[in-house]
Structure formats: C-alpha cells, structure tokens
Amino acid sequence: MIKKGKCLFTSESVSQGHPDKLCDQISDAILDNIFKKDKNARVACETYITRGMVVVGGEITTTTWIDIDKIARDVIKDVGYTHTKYGFDYETCAVLNVIGKQSPDISQGVDTGGAGDQGLMIGYANNQTKDFMPLALHLSHKLMEKITKVRKKKVLDYLGPDSKAQVTVEFFDGKPKRIDTVVLSTQHTEDILDKSGKKITEKSKKEIFKAVIEPVVGKWIDKKTKILINPTGKFVIGGPQSDTGMTGRKIIVDTYGGACPHGGGAFSGKDPSKVDRSAAYMARYIAKNIVAAKLAEECTVQLAYAIGKAQPVGFYVYTHKTGKISDEKLTSICAKIFKLSPRAIIDHFNLKRPIYQETAHLGHFGRDIFPWEKTDKVKELLRLVK
Numbered sequence: 001m002i003k004k005g006k007c008l009f010t011s012e013s014v015s016q017g018h019p020d021k022l023c024d025q026i027s028d029a030i031l032d033n034i035f036k037k038d039k040n041a042r043v044a045c046e047t048y049i050t051r052g053m054v055v056v057g058g059e060i061t062t063t064t065w066i067d068i069d070k071i072a073r074d075v076i077k078d079v080g081y082t083h084t085k086y087g088f089d090y091e092t093c094a095v096l097n098v099i100g101k102q103s104p105d106i107s108q109g110v111d112t113g114g115a116g117d118q119g120l121m122i123g124y125a126n127n128q129t130k131d132f133m134p135l136a137l138h139l140s141h142k143l144m145e146k147i148t149k150v151r152k153k154k155v156l157d158y159l160g161p162d163s164k165a166q167v168t169v170e171f172f173d174g175k176p177k178r179i180d181t182v183v184l185s186t187q188h189t190e191d192i193l194d195k196s197g198k199k200i201t202e203k204s205k206k207e208i209f210k211a212v213i214e215p216v217v218g219k220w221i222d223k224k225t226k227i228l229i230n231p232t233g234k235f236v237i238g239g240p241q242s243d244t245g246m247t248g249r250k251i252i253v254d255t256y257g258g259a260c261p262h263g264g265g266a267f268s269g270k271d272p273s274k275v276d277r278s279a280a281y282m283a284r285y286i287a288k289n290i291v292a293a294k295l296a297e298e299c300t301v302q303l304a305y306a307i308g309k310a311q312p313v314g315f316y317v318y319t320h321k322t323g324k325i326s327d328e329k330l331t332s333i334c335a336k337i338f339k340l341s342p343r344a345i346i347d348h349f350n351l352k353r354p355i356y357q358e359t360a361h362l363g364h365f366g367r368d369i370f371p372w373e374k375t376d377k378v379k380e381l382l383r384l385v386k
Helices: 019-035 067-079 104-110 135-152 200-219 276-292 327-337 343-349 378-385
Strands: 006-014 042-050 055-059 092-099 119-126 159-172 174-187 227-231 298-305 316-320
Touching: 006 055, 006 135, 006 174, 019 042, 055 200, 092 174, 092 200, 119 276, 135 159, 135 174, 135 200, 135 316, 174 200, 200 227, 227 276, 276 298, 276 316, 276 378, 316 327, 327 378
Parallel strands: 055 092, 174 227
Antiparallel strands: 006 159, 042 055, 119 298, 159 174, 298 316
C-alpha cells in the first residue's frame, strides 16, 4: 500500500446468500458433519449451484455416513432461500451427490504427516483495526453482517438473501482518513420498485441507508462520500436463479480483501490435512501476533510446502519496511516459536472438529471465535526479540 500522499483502496464482501458463498457454506457444513463422527476423515468437498439444482462432488474418505441431501437443504433454508419469490427454494431444488474417494497416491504421503499438496500460503495483518485486518475489508464484512441481521429480523422485510458490499477508503500517508465510496447491492422483492418498475424507490434507499449503512460506516463518511445503493436500479432476480455458484470462488473475500498476495488455494470444504487451509491459518496467526506485539505495523507471512513432506520448503516474514527489527531476524525468531508441520498446526489449533461452517461467510480472519486469531505468542516474541 502507498505510504505517502493520498491513496484509495477498495475491498468487497458478499452475503450468505451469494451463490458462491452458499456453496462454501454447504461444503463446510458437510465437513463439520463428518468431523462430528470421524475426526480422521479426509475431505475435499466442492459444491456447484445453479437454477433449481445443487451438485456436491469431490473426494471424501470416511468411516461414517452423513445425509448430504439434508445438510445441503438445511444450509439453504438457514440462509433464507425459503420461498419461490427469491428464485430458489430449499424444499424444491434438486441435490445431486457425485462424491468419490481420495486418491491412495495422495493419502500415502498424508498418512505419515506430510502435506496434502504442494503450494504456498499467505498470512497477513496490519494495525488499521482492532482485529488487525484491512479497514476496507473489515467494513465490507460488517455491512454484510448487518444486512443479514436486518433481513433475518425482518426490520426491512423486502430484503432477499443475496447481497454484496464494496468499500473504498481514502488513505493519507498510509493512515485511513475517510470513506470515499460505499456500494451496496441487495436482492429485494418487487414491493419496493417505483412506478417505472426499473429501480427501487428513494424511500427504500433511505431505509437501507439508515438500517444498514449508517450504523456501520457512519463515522467514516462525510458530505463527499458517494453512497451507491443498487446502482443498476433493481436487484429482484438474485441468488442461484441469476448466477451459478461454486466453492472457492471468493478467496479474496475469504482472506484480506486484496491487501496482500494470495496463495491461490481455496479453503472451504477441505479438511486441515490440506495445507491450503491449515497453513493459511498458521500464517495469519504468525502475522497477527507480530503486529499485536507492535513489532511491525503491517506484516505478510508466506509458507510453502511440498506434497508428502512435513516441514515447509519456504518460510518468510515481510514487514513492509515497518518492522522494529530486520525481517531476516524476525523470520528466524518465528521459526523457533511456531511449529509449522501440518500435523503440528492441526494439533495446535485442534482443527479436527466441526468449526468450519462459520468460517464460510464474513471471512476466515478477523473474528476472535477462531483459534488462529489468538495473540498468545506476543510475550514469547518480545522475549526473544529482546
């Protein structure tokens, strides 16, 4: 991020009812239900959704049985697709199960404690928020969290499950000053269309602003802030009726909103033997503890693994020229504190348990309900630095 002068930075988030996020939640709900009965299962579950249909596939090896049809429908119901007026209904949609087993060529390496695949994983933290997350993404998530509560409590009973938010923050010399633009697109019923039938009424825009936008970003906006609510005019047709969805297509929403590189691997539907998921959680844990210890204002951590091998083939800490000590020394200190084999990461966070569906909306990072968000290594970091 630019450190001198004016800079605009943008991130987005999507709601539970966005087709891609709906797929993430179904995949992680399947993982959670398997882990309730078989903590040693191998799961790589992906979901595809379209008009009137859900397809669940991937590779799963387990000693238990779960009702995938029921799990998928329960998620869809909880999200809010409970009536044909939203173009998708949990009771009438088709659910197809095309799951296979994990390849024995992969499992022979994982069984001995090695990584389930090659790849690189990124962790990140900065001091823009109390959660050590980028402000633009933090606010985008909060808008989606708020609109979901407003919808489910029927404060605005015309809202549908599918929504997106985008926030552009203005920085000066690296510090957030104000919000330049807020974009909020939300599915709705036809009740709030004006006489032309092409856009929602000004009254409904004011209601959405008062109920959703103002409570979340009010202190950051000014008279010059652009507020764009359903900028195309209307959003009646949404969800799987308007767009296909697939597990793993919202990886920037899941992580850091574009504030840092991305390893490329998706998270949802994967058990923690897949380092795409577990090592990304460890990388975030390391970065967050470094920033929480005030050893840097901003920190990016990269881990890299080879399939079947336990120890990472690459590990670095980069503090964006904000570190109190050199990145080389900080990397060396972290290598002493944090155990980085897949098995050690799983044990440290106790990852073989049903905690994953909650990660599949509002991001995998920045919420203290997850074990990788703890800052319990701050004292040890400071001790070794001194």
